[in-house]
Amino acid sequence: MDIRIPVGTWIKSFFDWLEDSFSWFFEGLREVLIWMFDAVDWVFATPPALVVIALVAFGALLARGWRFAVGSVVGLLFIMSVNQWDNAIDSLALVLVAAFLAVAISIPLGIWAARNDTVSKIVKPVMDFLQTLPAFVYLIPALALFRVGVAPGIIATLIFAMAPGVRLTELGIRGVDKEVVEAGQAFGAHPRRILRQIQIPLAMPSIMAGINQIIMLSLSMVVIAGLVGARGLGGDVAQAISALNVGLGFEAGLSVVVLAILLDRFTASFGKGLGLYSRWRKSYVAKKEAEEQARFDAEIIEVGGPRRSPGGGAG
Amino acid sequence: MNDDTIALRAEGLYKVFGRHADEAVIQLHRGTPRDELPSGTTAAVIDASFEVRSGEIFVVMGLSGSGKSTLIRMLNGLHDATAGSVEVAGERITDIPAKRLREIRQKRISMVFQHFALLPHRTVLDNVAYGLEIQGMPLDERVARARKVTEIVGLKGWEEKHPAELSGGMQQRVGLARALAADTDVLLMDEAFSALDPLIRREMQDQLLELQAELGKTIIFITHDLNEAMYIGDRIAVMRDGRIVQIGSPEDILTNPANDYVEQFVQDVDRTKVLTAESVMRKPRAVVHVGAGPRAALTTMRDEQLAGAYVVNKDRTIVGWVRDRDVFDLVRRGEKDLAPVIQADHGAVATDTALADLFIPSLEAALPLGVLDGRSRLVGVIPRVTLLAALGGEPEAAATATPRPDPLPAEVVDKVLGAAVGARAAEPKEAV
Numbered sequence: 001m002d003i004r005i006p007v008g009t010w011i012k013s014f015f016d017w018l019e020d021s022f023s024w025f026f027e028g029l030r031e032v033l034i035w036m037f038d039a040v041d042w043v044f045a046t047p048p049a050l051v052v053i054a055l056v057a058f059g060a061l062l063a064r065g066w067r068f069a070v071g072s073v074v075g076l077l078f079i080m081s082v083n084q085w086d087n088a089i090d091s092l093a094l095v096l097v098a099a100f101l102a103v104a105i106s107i108p109l110g111i112w113a114a115r116n117d118t119v120s121k122i123v124k125p126v127m128d129f130l131q132t133l134p135a136f137v138y139l140i141p142a143l144a145l146f147r148v149g150v151a152p153g154i155i156a157t158l159i160f161a162m163a164p165g166v167r168l169t170e171l172g173i174r175g176v177d178k179e180v181v182e183a184g185q186a187f188g189a190h191p192r193r194i195l196r197q198i199q200i201p202l203a204m205p206s207i208m209a210g211i212n213q214i215i216m217l218s219l220s221m222v223v224i225a226g227l228v229g230a231r232g233l234g235g236d237v238a239q240a241i242s243a244l245n246v247g248l249g250f251e252a253g254l255s256v257v258v259l260a261i262l263l264d265r266f267t268a269s270f271g272k273g274l275g276l277y278s279r280w281r282k283s284y285v286a287k288k289e290a291e292e293q294a295r296f297d298a299e300i301i302e303v304g305g306p307r308r309s310p311g312g313g314a315g
Numbered sequence: 316m317n318d319d320t321i322a323l324r325a326e327g328l329y330k331v332f333g334r335h336a337d338e339a340v341i342q343l344h345r346g347t348p349r350d351e352l353p354s355g356t357t358a359a360v361i362d363a364s365f366e367v368r369s370g371e372i373f374v375v376m377g378l379s380g381s382g383k384s385t386l387i388r389m390l391n392g393l394h395d396a397t398a399g400s401v402e403v404a405g406e407r408i409t410d411i412p413a414k415r416l417r418e419i420r421q422k423r424i425s426m427v428f429q430h431f432a433l434l435p436h437r438t439v440l441d442n443v444a445y446g447l448e449i450q451g452m453p454l455d456e457r458v459a460r461a462r463k464v465t466e467i468v469g470l471k472g473w474e475e476k477h478p479a480e481l482s483g484g485m486q487q488r489v490g491l492a493r494a495l496a497a498d499t500d501v502l503l504m505d506e507a508f509s510a511l512d513p514l515i516r517r518e519m520q521d522q523l524l525e526l527q528a529e530l531g532k533t534i535i536f537i538t539h540d541l542n543e544a545m546y547i548g549d550r551i552a553v554m555r556d557g558r559i560v561q562i563g564s565p566e567d568i569l570t571n572p573a574n575d576y577v578e579q580f581v582q583d584v585d586r587t588k589v590l591t592a593e594s595v596m597r598k599p600r601a602v603v604h605v606g607a608g609p610r611a612a613l614t615t616m617r618d619e620q621l622a623g624a625y626v627v628n629k630d631r632t633i634v635g636w637v638r639d640r641d642v643f644d645l646v647r648r649g650e651k652d653l654a655p656v657i658q659a660d661h662g663a664v665a666t667d668t669a670l671a672d673l674f675i676p677s678l679e680a681a682l683p684l685g686v687l688d689g690r691s692r693l694v695g696v697i698p699r700v701t702l703l704a705a706l707g708g709e710p711e712a713a714a715t716a717t718p719r720p721d722p723l724p725a726e727v728v729d730k731v732l733g734a735a736v737g738a739r740a741a742e743p744k745e746a747v
């Protein structure tokens with residue numbers, strides 16, 4: 001009756017083994033992660049808050065236009081006014097580092113899966129597994145391997161957020177018009193060149209959607225990472241839970257929402273032709289075309305001119 | 316045929332999709348029909364062999380699913396052949412290292428796709444230059460070349476646009492320009508014009524023919540449109556269920572279909588565009604030499620029961636034609652020279668004129684329409700009945716068709732000829 005498969009024991013001994021045999025690796029990785037986090041944190045935390053807000057607003061103007069710029073100023077001022085600025089910067093740094101790593105891993109993995117059916121068959125269930133396993137569960141081994149602090153937060157976040165990046169990259173590349181890829185082959189292009197010049201550019205919308213998903217999932221992990229002692233908004237949320245502090249909880253929670261909206265809109269706007277930047281670009285291209293046309297016209301006149309001018313000028 | 320003139324040769328090509336492909340080839344080779352192969356195994360191309368001459372337009376035609384795309388994709392190695400070999404310019408391209416295959420694709424054989432397959436994120440010019448870029452040509456040089464080719468296909472002024480801004484016909488011009496710019500001897504075109512509407516398609520066909528005449532490319536062209544095949548093809552291979560069932564010139568295929576399948580296939584072809592004057596013309600019956608006198612001419616016309624005759628020089632080059640009534644008058648008046656009544660507006664056509672272009676001349680001509688070879692020699696005539704019979708697909712019926720009505724009644728002619736004989740010595744009969 002009392003049959004119990006000791007899965008837990010096995011997994012525990014696996015992680016114990018990992019910790020014993022590769023502690024040097026995890027220690028090193030921990031150092032690197034902390035260093036990355038500190039670096040990003042320093043970039044955002046060193047200038048005065050208002051300068052950062054102004055820069056973000058300018059970026060928003062370039063990326064999407066004035067409405068988004070105004071919205072981001074209002075949102076960031078809100079974060080400042082509830083005294084969550086430093087926390088928000090910490091969370092932002094954690095999200096950026098985790099998301100950067102997740103992108104750096106998932107896109108090559110997605111590309112590999114798109115080009116190799118066997119890899120695809122292995123990667124798919126693994127990604128499903130990683131994404132459906134409750135996020136808290138990652139934290140335990142992460143804590144064991146990286147100790148309390150920002151490193152286990154980044155690792156847990158990165159693993160949790162990776163899956164959509166892999167999946168959307170694979171989907172995007174497999175979805176590229178087969179004939180266009182064949183065109184590359186038919187003209188004798190090397191597969192790597194086809195990847196670089198055809199498949200990746202054409203899969204870009206899908207890959208960008210993947211990056212956007214990664215960032216959003218990372219942000220949702222931020223709060224959970226607070227439980228393992230990562231600094232930031234998550235820490236305050238965790239503290240508010242243990243103290244049943246509704247006010248603090250909402251202040252930190254709403255700040256997460258502001259960050260989420262900002263990051264989402266920023267990453268969703270890439271390559272969509274919104275904002276000032278793309279308007280500049282469009283007018284630049286238009287100008288270039290106009291110049292081209294002018295040059296054509298000039299050439300035509302040059303050819304036609306001399307023949308016409310003697311008769312025309314005299315009469 | 317010597318090897319220099321053969322641009323591409325396929326020998327015993329098989330393509331089987333699915334598992335156990337090699338076994339399937341052996342079975343097919345032994346004669347197992349295609350649909351008795353195990354399920355999951357599709358024989359797309361079975362034992363295809365042909366040679367394409369340099370500078371030829373070779374058309375592969377067949378219904379949907381007959382294996383045309385699979386076949387053409389084996390010719391540049393986009394599909395690996397399951398069995399058999401392909402040679403391009405005498406070099407085998409099946410089972411060679413990937414690197415060498417890429418080189419051959421860069422230098423010898425390029426392709427135009429059904430749905431254009433342009434790179435949507437590049438401008439027209441960059442698309443046209445794509446093949447050159449892969450060949451490793453320096454930027455300046457390839458841009459200059461791409462500009463030239465873009466102009467040749469009639470897209471000057473569109474160089475900086477993106478494909479999405481172009482109509483379908485223009486996009487396919489870009490596709491064609493891209494292949495032409497690569498400057499390979501062989502051009503593969505898989506239903507290149509099928510996605511275009513009929514008027515544009517016709518325009519593209521004409522342009523292709525023009526370009527081919529100018530540049531002398533070897534073109535392998537896939538289509539399921541019989542009229543297209545007949546219009547542009549020098550030779551046509553008809554495919555059915557993976558097999559090539561006939562290879563021949565358009566006229567061959569029309570007039571001697573190898574089997575019922577081909578015959579049915581060609582039933583609705585527009586014959587008027589395929590058949591030429593040469594293929595329906597008859598031996599000229601009433602022809603007189605310009606030196607023959609009026610009496611000889613009249614006798615010929617009487618014997619053949621014709622209302623007129625063509626007049627030719629000794630070397631059979633055409634001079635004009637005469638009407639029997641005019642000649643009749645000459646004979647009555649005792650004239651010796653045919654010249655005064657010869658009419659120059661003979662309206663004869665060249666041997667390679669399409670049937671479609673014969674109707675108006677045929678209506679305008681007073682005699683059965685004359686057909687001239689390259690040196691203006693009268694080599695045949697086409698009576699209207701023959702033209703009509705050929706349209707119905709029964710050239711033989713024309714042979715028995717009756718002549719045009721209304722020659723002068725024979726008794727009348729005889730009376731005049733007889734009277735003349737009574738008066739003077741008979742002229743030697745010189746009618747041909």
Ligand SMILES: Nc1ncnc2c1ncn2[C@@H]1O[C@H](COP(=O)(O)OP(=O)(O)OP(=O)(O)O)[C@@H](O)[C@H]1O
Nearest residue numbers: 332333357359378379380381382383384385386539
């Ligand atoms: N990659 C593939 N895997 C399995 N079967 C295939 C594959 N490609 C083609 N086939 C099969 O091979 C046969 C021939 O296909 P193919 O595309 O060559 O025909 P087609 O003559 O070009 O037809 P269409 O006029 O529709 O383009 C079809 O039965 C098709 O289902």
Ligand SMILES: [Mg+2]
Nearest residue numbers: 383384385506
């Ligand atoms: Mg096809």
